[in-house]
Amino acid sequence: MFEIEKIIEPDITLVCKLNNDGSIGFINKAYTDITGFSEKDLTGESHEIIQHPKMPKTILEQVWKNIHTNEKSYIIGKNITKNGEYFWTVADITNRLGQSKNPGIFIRKKYLPSNIKDEIAKLYEILYGIENSGGMEIAEKYLKGWLEERNSKSFEEYIFNQFGGEKNLKKYLTTEVNDKELFSTDPSSMNIDEIMEFVKKKKRRRFW
Amino acid sequence: MKRIERPTPVNEEIKLNPMRTIMSKTDAKGIIEYANDYFMEISGYKEWELMGQPHNVIRHPDMPKSIFKILWDRINQGMPTYALVKNLAKDGRYYWVIAYFIPVSKEGKIINHYAKRKAIPDEIKDEITSLYNMLLELEKTGGMEAAEAYFLSYLEEQKMSYDEFIFDTMRLSEKELKKYMDAQITDESLGLDMSAEEAIKNSVKKKRRFFW
Numbered sequence: 001m002f003e004i005e006k007i008i009e010p011d012i013t014l015v016c017k018l019n020n021d022g023s024i025g026f027i028n029k030a031y032t033d034i035t036g037f038s039e040k041d042l043t044g045e046s047h048e049i050i051q052h053p054k055m056p057k058t059i060l061e062q063v064w065k066n067i068h069t070n071e072k073s074y075i076i077g078k079n080i081t082k083n084g085e086y087f088w089t090v091a092d093i094t095n096r097l098g099q100s101k102n103p104g105i106f107i108r109k110k111y112l113p114s115n116i117k118d119e120i121a122k123l124y125e126i127l128y129g130i131e132n133s134g135g136m137e138i139a140e141k142y143l144k145g146w147l148e149e150r151n152s153k154s155f156e157e158y159i160f161n162q163f164g165g166e167k168n169l170k171k172y173l174t175t176e177v178n179d180k181e182l183f184s185t186d187p188s189s190m191n192i193d194e195i196m197e198f199v200k201k202k203k204r205r206r207f208w
Numbered sequence: 209m210k211r212i213e214r215p216t217p218v219n220e221e222i223k224l225n226p227m228r229t230i231m232s233k234t235d236a237k238g239i240i241e242y243a244n245d246y247f248m249e250i251s252g253y254k255e256w257e258l259m260g261q262p263h264n265v266i267r268h269p270d271m272p273k274s275i276f277k278i279l280w281d282r283i284n285q286g287m288p289t290y291a292l293v294k295n296l297a298k299d300g301r302y303y304w305v306i307a308y309f310i311p312v313s314k315e316g317k318i319i320n321h322y323a324k325r326k327a328i329p330d331e332i333k334d335e336i337t338s339l340y341n342m343l344l345e346l347e348k349t350g351g352m353e354a355a356e357a358y359f360l361s362y363l364e365e366q367k368m369s370y371d372e373f374i375f376d377t378m379r380l381s382e383k384e385l386k387k388y389m390d391a392q393i394t395d396e397s398l399g400l401d402m403s404a405e406e407a408i409k410n411s412v413k414k415k416r417r418f419f420w
Contacts, residue, residue, distance in 0.1 A: 126255040126256065129254065129255060129256035130255060130256045130259050130260075132256070133209070133256040133257070134209050134256065134259055134260040135209070135260075138209075138241075138259045138260040139259075141235075141241040141242065141259070142241065142242050142255065142259050144241070144242070145233045145241050145242020145243075146242060148233070148242070149231065149242070149244060
C-alpha cells in the first residue's frame with residue numbers, strides 16, 4: 001500500500017476546504033481527478049483520509065498550531081490516492097473560520113519539485129521513526145537540529161528558503177502553469193528553478 | 209526508551225572522508241538531540257535508534273576517562289574545546305576524529321552542546337594512542353586522579369595550555385585548525401581518496417571556505 005508514486009503535473013492546483021472540526025467540506029475537480037476519490041467519498045470525512053499514514057505528527061501539529069495563531073501556514077505533505085498511490089505536495093493553509101462568508105480552512109496544494117522531495121522524504125521517514133521509537137519530544141528536538149543545520153528557525157522558513165522566499169512560494173501556489181512546453185517535460189525531473197522560470201512569466205490567479 | 213547497549217569493539221578502523229564533517233547536538237546532560245547524515249553513516253546507527261540516547265554510546269573503551277573529565281570540566285565552564293577522540297561505531301569498528309565541542313548557554317545556563325568532528329592524519333593517531341595508553345594504564349593502577357595529574361603535569365612540563373597541546377599535536381595554528389574544521393563539501397564523493405594530511409593542507413591554504 002502507498003508504494004507507488006503518482007506524479008502530478010505542476011500546473012494542477014488541488015483545493016480542499018475543511019470545516020471547523022477538520023472534516024472535509026469541499027474539494028475541487030482536480031482533487032477528485034488526481035486522487036480517484038469522489039466528492040461523496042470525501043465530503044464529511046476527516047482530512048486524515050487523504051493524508052499518508054506515515055506523515056510525521058511533529059510536522060502536522062506544528063502546522064495546526066500555526067494556522068490557529070497566524071491564520072496561515074505552509075506544509076509539505078505526503079498524500080494518497082484511492083487506489084493506494086502517494087504524491088507529494090507543497091501547500092498553503094489559510095484559516096478563514098472567523099469569516100462570515102464561506103468560513104473554513106482552505107488548503108491549496110501543488111506539485112512538490114523533485115529536488116526538495118528527496119530531502120523531505122528522508123526527513124519525514126526519520127521523524128516518523130523517531131516518533132514511534134522515542135516519542136514526539138525527541139522527534140521535535142531532532143527537527144529543530146535538522147532545521148538549524150539548514151539555517152532555518154522554523155519549518156516554514158525552511159520551505160520559504162527552498163522556494164527563494166515566501167513571495168516566490170506564494171506566486172508558485174497561486175499561478176496556473178499551463179505551458180505546452182512544460183507538459184512535455186516529466187515533472188518529476190523538474191527542479192524548483194525550472195518551475196519558477198515558468199511561474200515568473202505567469203500571472204497570479206486568486207482562488208479566494 | 210530503551211538504552212542502547214554499547215557494542216563490543218573490533219580492531220578495525222573506519223576511514224573517514226576528511227572533507228566531510230560529523231555533527232551532533234546534545235542537551236546539557238549529553239543526550240543526543242540531533243546528528244547529521246555523516247554521523248549516521250559513520251556510526252552505523254539509524255536516527256530512531258540514536259536520538260534520545262546518551263552520547264557515550266559511541267564512546268570507545270580505549271578512551272581514557274581522564275581526558276573526558278578534562279574535556280567536560282572545560283565545556284561546563286562554557287569554553288569551546290577541542291579533543292582527539294577514538295569513537296566506537298555500531299558494528300564495533302573505530303574511527304578517530306578531532307572534535308570541537310561548543311557549549312551554548314541561555315540565561316547563564318548551558319542548554320546544548322554542539323560538536324563537529326573531522327578526520328585526523330594517521331601519524332597523529334599513533335602519537336595520541338601512546339599518550340592515551342599511558343593514561344589508561346595509570347587509571348587502572350592509580351585511578352582517574354592519577355591519570356589526570358599525569359596529563360596536567362605533562363602539559364606543565366611542556367609549558368603548554370590544553371589548547372596549545374591540541375594545536376601542537378595537530379601541527380596547526382588555532383586559525384588553521386579552525387579553517388580545517390569549517391571546510392565542507394557538498395559533493396559527497398569528493399575527498400574520498402584524500403588523506404587527512406592532504407585535506408588539511410588544502411583547507412589551510414584556502415583563504416575562504418570551500419564552495420563546491
